[in-house]
Amino acid sequence: MPTKFLDIRPLSICFLTLALGGTLTQAEDGCSGLACDTDPTAVAAMSCVDPRTTLFDDCLGLRSPMAAHGISVDADSTMFYMGVVDGGRDRDFRFGGHNDYVFNIDASKMGGPEGLFVKLRAEHRFGQSLGDATGALLPANVNADLPVRDSEDVFLTNVLFTQMLSETFGVFFGKLDTLDGDMNAFAHGRGKSQFSNQAFVATPIALRTTVYSTLGAGFVILGEDQTPLFQFSILNAINTTTSAGFDELFDEGVVLAPELRLPTNFLGMPGHQLFGGTWSSRNYADLAQDPRIILPNVPIDRQSDSWSLYWNCDQYLYVDPCNPSRGWGLFARAGVADPETNPVESFYSVGIGGNSLLRHRSADTFGAGWYYAKTSDELGPLLGTVFGDGQGMEMFYNVAVTPWLHVTPDLQVIEPANRRFDTATTVGLRTQIIF
Secondary structure, eight states, rough: OOOOOOGHHHHHHEEEEEEEEHGGGSSGGGGSSSTTTTTTTHHHHHHHHOOSSSSSTTTTTTHHHHHHHHHHHHHEEEEEEEEEEEEESOOOOEEEEEEEEEEEEEEGTTTTTEEEEEEEEEEEEOOOOOOTTSSSOOOSSSGGOOSSTOOOOOOOEEEEEEEESSSSSSEEEEEEEEOSOOOOOOOGGGGSSSSOOOHHOOOGTTTSSSSEEEEEEEEEEETSSSEEEEEEEESSSOTTSSSSOOOOTTTEEEEEEEEEEEEOOOOGEEEEEEEEEEEEEEEEEEOOOBBBBBOOOOOEEEHHHEEEEEEEEEEOOOTTTTOOEEEEEEEEEEEEEEETTTTEEEEEEEEEEOOSSTTTTOOEEEEEEEEEEEEOSSSSSHHHHHHHEEEEEEEEEEEEEEEEEEEEEEEEEEEEEESOOEEEEEEEEEEEEOO
């Protein structure tokens, strides 16, 4: 199948020039260079547009007293207008969106036990599904199809209780979603703030063993920066996004999922090395539908148990001397899975991302990446005949119009695993409003 990656080189250069151009004239004095957030002109320019960090700011004076009593609310709406302009399955543009409502509760501020935290997440999608337009196994815009493809109902995907037993050790239980796993500084963001393609949001190698939302429990060890250093989860093997999940609890098996994320300091720059794995005792007899991967729902030879192993890294190459939270660098992912039960047998990706270094654009972010997904040829004759390996690339530039309004042009070139479709070129615009 011919590819068209070389056809977009001029546009690729434009994206990277826009994102990285500011580094070319950086001053010798680190805090007087183009990258500094403390540049008074840049700060004044953003403040003149709109100083609010959220659209509703303090929300009629309610947000501050709620926070004082341990309740914080994070809500956003992300809308997409994306289409296939060449190749693919459907050559048209589609509009869709996703709303996310997250409540974090500190029980100690409400008179409850010290160290008890509760997380609630309600979410829904609206508009047209964007997943099948390219003909690829991995959707070009995973967030537009979550939590349930082709449904606009609101679903409660997180009711998670965490009890910290010390400053660094805690246990958790409840309903949770797995999209927050496989964390990466430059390639994550739940498909809302960084990349849109499932290949760069989280590893697809574990999608067969870990469902999107289900009941589970486990423990977590926090690092010095209070982010998870190691966590171990025991999950229900059935997706219960649309239900409480108690009636189906462990009916079809259990999933074990350890994950270790180690901070690094190679070349004097921050980074992380992540190692994870999953094992499921579930019996697999068909390719059940999942909004994070697009497959024909056909029977396969019944197999018991499945597993996956995955790794990712992020490594900063530049850190703003005036603001250590800003910078840019490289990322990579790799993983392998049981070929007898997993449609994606192995996966690799690499890319670059982070904060823009253009003057006055300190809040903008960018990313560019490439992935390769090897399709298993052991699942049955249909997949072996119709599907081959898939690969693709994505570039985005997230423009912070205001702190609460982000507009992101996005370009993808995808060689679908489905051999019936030609290489797809997609372009789109993503708008995120933070309430």
